[in-house]
Amino acid sequence: MANKNLSLRSLLEKEKLNGINFLDWFRNLRIVLKQERKEYVIEELVPDQPAANAPRADKDKFKKHMDDMLDVSCLMLATMSPELQKQHEDMNAYDMIQNLKEIYEGQARQERYETSKALFQCKMSEGSPVGAHVIKMMGYIQTLDKLGFSVKDELATDVILQSLPDSFKPFVLNFNMNEINKTLPQLLGMLRTAESDLKKNGSKSILLIHEAKGKKKAKYKGNGKSKPKGKDALKPKKGISKEAKCFYCEKSGHWKRNCPLYLDEVKKSKANGASSSGINVIDDNI
Known part of the structure; x- marks a missing residue:
């Protein structure tokens, strides 16, 4: 001893x-x-x-x-x-x-000024280690405490989060939205984990995953066209079959809606002022 x-x-x-x-x-x-x-x-x-x-x-x-x-x-x-x-x-x-x-009180006051200035102006450059950055800021906070200027954890946390680069924006947003309360050492551990995830997935992937939350799934697309719905899905994609039979003239090769005789009859009825409730009704199911 x-x-x-x-x-x-x-x-x-x-x-x-x-x-x-x-x-x-x-x-x-x-x-x-x-x-x-x-x-x-x-x-x-x-x-x-x-x-x-x-x-x-x-x-x-x-x-x-x-x-x-x-x-x-x-x-x-x-x-x-x-x-x-x-x-x-x-x-x-x-x-x-x-x-x-x-x-030497004046000297202590000057050191407090310089330390607080360094703390609030501290910014982390993109790509630099988050651990060393946060530890440096924690050192400033501890120095201020020894000089009689105590910085509460809530303010210290805000200052540290504000000093982070853009790649940590999803982390900061999630931290604030969930109102997470952590000590500075615990915050340091969380930031190191986030940094590890960023290195694995890339900042762009993290941002895209974050932005995609809550959005609807994209509509099905095939050959550049949207997936058909309702009655349109039941309609044949090809032209009229040769076996199709018109129920108006009873000839093959067309339907009633395309029948020349039927269309001509409709035209005459309109010209004569006939009611549209009868012959001029086209049966779409034929």
Whole structure:
């Protein structure tokens, strides 16, 4: 455990705090203190010393806090530039952090601005890996959270979906229409699956399948003509058979509707003003 602690503390010794690198230094400090279970020292005010007749547990707790505070204060001072050491050598760990935050608050604000700008302007180019793209955006979101600007999952999801190229439009449409709620890691998994499907089927196939949903099937076509329906399907496709017999003149080779004698009789009836309810009725079933 001692070797591990020494390795983590070396993170702070690589580049001493000089002010410009405060955010990186503070991030590494929190990593070290979290591993050593001493992060509370820079987050909580120094407790009041227990009275002489206080319970033993309260006295032990106070002593531990003071011992940990001394250890953390020395660590912080040892990883500062000489100028900052002189400014903070008489402060405890909690007061040091509060003072440093106040001094370099503007720097944190600038980093927040740059990070949020990178997040909202992030766009994935067509054909690039969706996994690397989403992980990069998740990194921006995590950085903003550490800077005190928390992005809720709903907004983070919208920003990620808006950054995707056109090939993911069917996925985004389906995601929004079904009001799917997922964590960012779950969204990442879904996008990787969608990416795999796109590679297998092609973006055009996916779009066509999506657009075809809900549409009626195409009508049957044969030789460029629509399939016949109703009485037309029962009509013969060829001409009149030679065996056909006219029921009007009783001759073969034509039907009543084509009979010259019948047509002539109809013409005469019309000319004489005869009623059309009798002879001029053409029987289509003959």
